[in-house]
Amino acid sequence: MANISPITPRTVHTMVLYHAADLLWATKIKKTGEARGIACRPIRSIEMLDARLADSPVRGLVVDLDAPEAALELIRALRTRPAANHVRVLAFGPHIATEALEQARIAGADVVLARGAFDRRLEACLSELDAPPAS
DSSP: OOOOOOOOOOOOOOEEEEEOSSHHHHHHHHHHHHHHTOEEEEOOSHHHHHHHHHHSOEEEEEEETTSHHHHHHHHHHHHTOGGGTTOEEEEEEOTTOHHHHHHHHHHTOSEEEEHHHHHHTHHHHHHHHHSOOOO
16 A cells, blocks of 8 residues: 555645835835735736735735825725625825825725834734734
8 A cells, every 4th residue: 555645734825915106115015024924915906916816815905105096996996806805905105195095094995004104013014914804
């Protein structure tokens, strides 16, 4: 009789997606996530969002309101995907961009922060986004 190894379940790694308006924030988000063991992956379009949702267990989305049209479009798109209703959204932007911050809330962002607050709480924010949904 052949010696057959038992099949072990594959570890499923969750993911936080991000859309950053510049390389500084993209790098900061990715590196902070890596340091915490959180997979943070960039998206630049709704097509990329849909591809990630189709092939990965996405738990969070971070959008930079320095590119408000793209950020709001991504939030709205995510909120129309029934399979993604558990995905939490965090939007951040300049504190003086009050209209963009409010539009993010209206579009469906769960958390909206001024850039300084996001910067100070980045590690905690990513951990909260990557946490399993409350039952």
